[in-house]
Amino acid sequence: MEIHGNCSEEFSAVREAFADSLRSGADVGASVAVYLDGEPVVDLWGGYADQARSQPWERDTITNVWSTTKTMTALCALVLADRGELDLNAPVAKYWPEFGAAGKDRIEVRHLLSHTTGLPDWDQPVTLDDLCDWEKVTTLLARQSPRWEPGTASGYHRFTHGFLIGEVVRRIYQHSIGTILADQIAAPLDADFHIGLAAEHDHRVSDVIPAPGPASAANPRVEIPVGAYVTAQDTWSTQWRRAEIPAANGYGNARSVAALQSVLACAGQTPQGRLLSEATCRMVFDEQSHGIDLVLGIPLRFGIGYALNASDAPVSTTSTHACYWGGRGGSLVVNDLDTRMTIAYVMNHMTNLGLADPRGQKLLHAAYKALAP
Numbered sequence: 001m002e003i004h005g006n007c008s009e010e011f012s013a014v015r016e017a018f019a020d021s022l023r024s025g026a027d028v029g030a031s032v033a034v035y036l037d038g039e040p041v042v043d044l045w046g047g048y049a050d051q052a053r054s055q056p057w058e059r060d061t062i063t064n065v066w067s068t069t070k071t072m073t074a075l076c077a078l079v080l081a082d083r084g085e086l087d088l089n090a091p092v093a094k095y096w097p098e099f100g101a102a103g104k105d106r107i108e109v110r111h112l113l114s115h116t117t118g119l120p121d122w123d124q125p126v127t128l129d130d131l132c133d134w135e136k137v138t139t140l141l142a143r144q145s146p147r148w149e150p151g152t153a154s155g156y157h158r159f160t161h162g163f164l165i166g167e168v169v170r171r172i173y174q175h176s177i178g179t180i181l182a183d184q185i186a187a188p189l190d191a192d193f194h195i196g197l198a199a200e201h202d203h204r205v206s207d208v209i210p211a212p213g214p215a216s217a218a219n220p221r222v223e224i225p226v227g228a229y230v231t232a233q234d235t236w237s238t239q240w241r242r243a244e245i246p247a248a249n250g251y252g253n254a255r256s257v258a259a260l261q262s263v264l265a266c267a268g269q270t271p272q273g274r275l276l277s278e279a280t281c282r283m284v285f286d287e288q289s290h291g292i293d294l295v296l297g298i299p300l301r302f303g304i305g306y307a308l309n310a311s312d313a314p315v316s317t318t319s320t321h322a323c324y325w326g327g328r329g330g331s332l333v334v335n336d337l338d339t340r341m342t343i344a345y346v347m348n349h350m351t352n353l354g355l356a357d358p359r360g361q362k363l364l365h366a367a368y369k370a371l372a373p
Contacts (some may be wrong), residue, residue, distance in 0.1 A: 004059065005031075005044040013366040014042050021359050022047045029057035029206055030347035030359075031254035034367050035262035037340050038271055042367070043255050049206035049348065062192065062251045063206040063348050064235045066327030069195060069250030071261055073162050074113055074284075074305025076169060076177050079185060082268075082280040085172055088113070088304060092164075095171045102145040112164045114288035114302040115154040118146025119164065120295050121226035128234050131159060132243035134176075138167045147224055148294065154302050155224045155294035162247030178244040188272055191259040193252035196244035205251065207236045208329060211350040219297035226295055232329075232350060248328075257333050258344035264323070265335040265342040281337065284308075284323050298354075306335070314355035317368060332360035343367045 001022040007015040011034055021027045029047035033040060049055045080086035086095075088110045093100030099107070111117045122137070123144050130136055141160060148155065157164070166177040173180060178195035186193050194201065210232040230248070234240055240249055263269075264284065268276030283304050290301040290310065299312040306323035309316055315324045321337040329350030334343045345360045 001046060003044055003046040006040070006042075007044055008041045011042045011367065011370040013369045014363055015044060017362045017366040018044055018046070021362070026349075026359055027347050028053065028209055028349040029061070030345065030349075031057070031061070032363050033254035033258035033344045035258045035265070035342045038262050038266045038269065040255070040258070045253065051207075051209045057206060057348075058204075060192065060204055060253075061206050062194075062201065062204050062253050062256070063346060064208050064240075065250050065252055065257065065331045065346055066208075066248050066329055067158070068257060068325060068327035068331045068333055068346070070161055070247050071257075071306065071325050071333055072181055072193060072195060072250055073165050073177060073246045075185065075260060075263070076181050077109070077113060077165055077305060078264075078276060078280055078283070080169065080172060081283070082276045086168070088283065092168060095168045096142070098139075098142040099167075101143060104144075104146060104150070107146070107150045109168060110286075110288060110304055111150050112161070112168065113305040115157045115161065115293070116151050116289050116302070117157065117164065118148045118150045118155065119144060119160050120147065120155045120157045120224055121160065121228050126159075126228045128230060128237075128239065131228070131230070131245055132239055134163070134244065138163050141167075151288070153291060153294055154289040154300055156296045156300075157247070158226060158295070159228050159245065159247050162245060166244070166246045176244050177246050185260065185275070186256075189259055189263070189270060189275075191252075191256045193250060193256040193260055195246050195250050197241040197249075197251045199242075201251070202241070205241070206348045208232050209349045211329060211352045213352070216352050216354075221292050221297035222295060223297075224294040252346065254344040254346045257331075257346060258342045261333050261335050261344065262342040265337055265340050267337060267340075282321075285321055296354075315361075315364070317364070326355050326357075326360065330357040330359055332357070332364070334364055339371055341367065341371070
């Protein structure tokens with residue numbers, strides 16, 4: 001299997017792990033990138049962009065990265081906080097007055113970013129059409145009551161996360177979060193990442209390939225089941241691509257994910273200038289919860305916008321200041337502020353293995369191997 005792109009000799013173990021994943025069939029088409037001190041030291045891609053294995057995965061191929069999108073939504077919120085336009089400790093109702101209904105008047109913005117709001121789903125069935133109707137889903141969330149005491153525990157906000165943060169951002173800027181990401185962050189950094197996709201990019205999209213076999217058995221530690229669900233096939237639709245679903249319908253590749261997220265790993269500094277202060281980057285590590293997530297049923301430690309490194313975390317490194325998240329099917333991004341390194345993996349072939357997917361884990365371990373003395 002031919003691999004394309006560039007990889008410094010120091011990170012040859014990443015190239016070997018990536019090649020093995022494609023060669024073995026674990027991956028169909030994929031990309032991996034490692035940024036160190038804000039510069040790409042690994043930028044590789046290979047395999048096929050389609051399930052029939054007839055079209056090659058190209059340098060500019062992009063795909064739906066599912067919940068890795070949440071790291072971009074968090075980045076937008078951090079940028080606004082850094083500018084003094086968003087107070088992470090302020091009540092959400094300060095920016096979105098209607099949200100203060102049904103006992104939510106004391107919920108703070110930081111709770112939205114850490115999945116501790118108590119609104120992991122809607123109280124009524126939600127369809128794909130509904131997810132593509134911004135006004136409907138945000139109005140419903142504003143009317144709901146929390147399912148547990150906000151701030152006391154995390155319960156993964158699979159889809160609601162992006163609408164909650166996105167509506168706060170929209171109330172501040174009068175523009176969608178996808179527009180803000182595109183104009184104020186991605187464009188200055190020349191990063192090819194999109195929340196909601198314009199038709200001009202359709203020809204570059206690799207549709208995700210559904211995971212083989214049945215989904216994983218129900219986790220007995222799940223206390224709060226959620227119902228909103230989208231199939232892999234749903235994401236092939238024009239409807240999904242054109243909507244803004246800022247928890248789940250980001251499109252990019254490993255290069256664009258790493259280029260944007262490396263801002264955090266480099267304490268806010270970019271090759272084009274400073275985007276965030278170091279103090280704002282460190283706010284990510286203000287622990288908001290640590291324990292069994294009420295929705296996922298796995299141990300998670302959440303800070304502001306990201307899961308944090310922990311001994312019981314599904315993604316763990318040797319660094320104190322590492323944060324991460326991934327997407328359904330296997331995509332992953334890890335930011336390490338101690339080593340100033342970002343590792344991103346984006347693929348089209350989905351699995352049901354979650355954050356423990358060995359494909360991303362092997363690439364992560366290979367990247368850290370390169371830094372070992």
